[in-house]
Amino acid sequence: MATIYTHKSSNVTKTWLLVGVFLAVVIGIGYFFSVYYGNPGILTIAIIFSVVMNITSFWYSDKIALSMARAVPATVERYPELNRIVENLSITAGLPKPRVYIIPDMAPNAFATGRNAKHAAVAVTEGLLSMLDRAELEGVIAHELAHIGNKDILLQSMVAVLVGFIAILADMFTHSMLFGGGDRDNDSKAGNVLMIVGIVFIILSPIIATLIQLAISRKREYLADASGALLTRYPEGLASALRKISSYSHPMAHASNATAHMYISNPFGAKAKQGLSGLFMTHPPVEKRLLALAEMGQ
Numbered sequence: 001m002a003t004i005y006t007h008k009s010s011n012v013t014k015t016w017l018l019v020g021v022f023l024a025v026v027i028g029i030g031y032f033f034s035v036y037y038g039n040p041g042i043l044t045i046a047i048i049f050s051v052v053m054n055i056t057s058f059w060y061s062d063k064i065a066l067s068m069a070r071a072v073p074a075t076v077e078r079y080p081e082l083n084r085i086v087e088n089l090s091i092t093a094g095l096p097k098p099r100v101y102i103i104p105d106m107a108p109n110a111f112a113t114g115r116n117a118k119h120a121a122v123a124v125t126e127g128l129l130s131m132l133d134r135a136e137l138e139g140v141i142a143h144e145l146a147h148i149g150n151k152d153i154l155l156q157s158m159v160a161v162l163v164g165f166i167a168i169l170a171d172m173f174t175h176s177m178l179f180g181g182g183d184r185d186n187d188s189k190a191g192n193v194l195m196i197v198g199i200v201f202i203i204l205s206p207i208i209a210t211l212i213q214l215a216i217s218r219k220r221e222y223l224a225d226a227s228g229a230l231l232t233r234y235p236e237g238l239a240s241a242l243r244k245i246s247s248y249s250h251p252m253a254h255a256s257n258a259t260a261h262m263y264i265s266n267p268f269g270a271k272a273k274q275g276l277s278g279l280f281m282t283h284p285p286v287e288k289r290l291l292a293l294a295e296m297g298q
Contacts, residue, residue: 026050061157062113062121065262069111070254071101071123082129085141086122093145093231098122107252107269108132108245111262112144113157120148125252132241139228139238140245143264146227152220156262221264225289229296239293246286 030046033039057064076083083100090097098112098120106127114120122144124137132140147153229235245265255267266283 022054023050026053057158058115058154061154062115062119065111065113065157065259066101066121066123068254068256068259069101069103069123070105071103074100074102074124079129081134082124082137085134085138086145089138089142089145089231093142093149095145095149096120098145098148100124102126102129103252105252105254106130107250107267108248109252109263109265109267110140110144111259111264112147112153113262114148115154115157116151117148120153122148127248128245131244131248135232135234135237136241136244138232139234139241140264142228142231143224143238144228146224146231147220150220150223150227152224156220159261221284222289222292225293226296229293235293235297239290239297242286242289242293 026046027043027050030043030049033046034042074082079100079102086100087097095117098114098117099122101121101123103109103123103125105125108125108128108131110122110124110128112120112122122141124140128140129137147156225238229238232238242265249269251269252267260267261283263283265286
């Protein structure tokens with residue numbers, strides 16, 4: 001039977017797998033470019049780039065994610081209640097208090113980030129603070145602390161950075177195909193094959209990025225809900241918070257596909273869950289999360 005400990009071990013394995021996949025993808029792109037442009041030096045650059053980006057995503061993914069969200073430090077002087085809740089729940093969970101940040105956005109949401117518990121951060125939006133009461137806010141903070149305790153944060157933070165760079169690489173490749181032109185001495189048939197491979201990559205890269213996010217996101221949300229509810233011993237608080245958060249229809253001002261999986265709820269608003277787009281949501285349906293919390297309450 002899977003336990004919280006096997007989940008933590010699985011996250012470590014998935015992190016290394018993600019690093020390996022990113023290395024392979026970037027090196028593959030570098031090889032393609034080197035052949036397409038007849039320049040072997042491009043492959044060397046791709047290898048160096050992939051190694052540097054993996055190191056960067058490990059050490060600085062939290063800073064990058066916080067910067068993308070426009071988060072600023074939530075000082076004790078200005079946000080005493082928020083800091084008190086984070087500190088008290090951290091003590092209960094046996095975790096060091098994470099850094100606390102505020103996102104200047106009226107859409108209610110929150111996320112945790114960092115490479116480990118000692119270097120973790122929790123960010124909440126201004127809208128979340130204004131919409132939730134204390135019990136509901138405790139439920140959300142407990143959920144985010146559960147991500148830290150379950151070792152989700154390194155994996156989800158690295159995904160945010162690496163998926164973002166895959167999107168950038170795909171965009172660069174699109175422009176090079178449209179405006180660059182490959183090695184004119186290449187055999188025309190080989191050139192056509194390379195062109196087809198490039199087009200396939202352009203189409204599939206965002207889909208692959210989404211599938212990576214889906215593979216790590218939905219299951220961990222259920223586990224964080226359960227762990228957070230056990231931490232507060234009040235599942236109804238988190239359930240009530242999820243109802244309010246999910247009912248907010250407007251997207252976050254700086255919502256990004258690269259970081260969407262990090263938030264406690266879909267940052268693109270309630271309307272984004274409609275139609276076929278709901279199949280690719282990085283979060284499980286709120287109704288199922290509420291049902292699981294209700295069963296815990298019983």
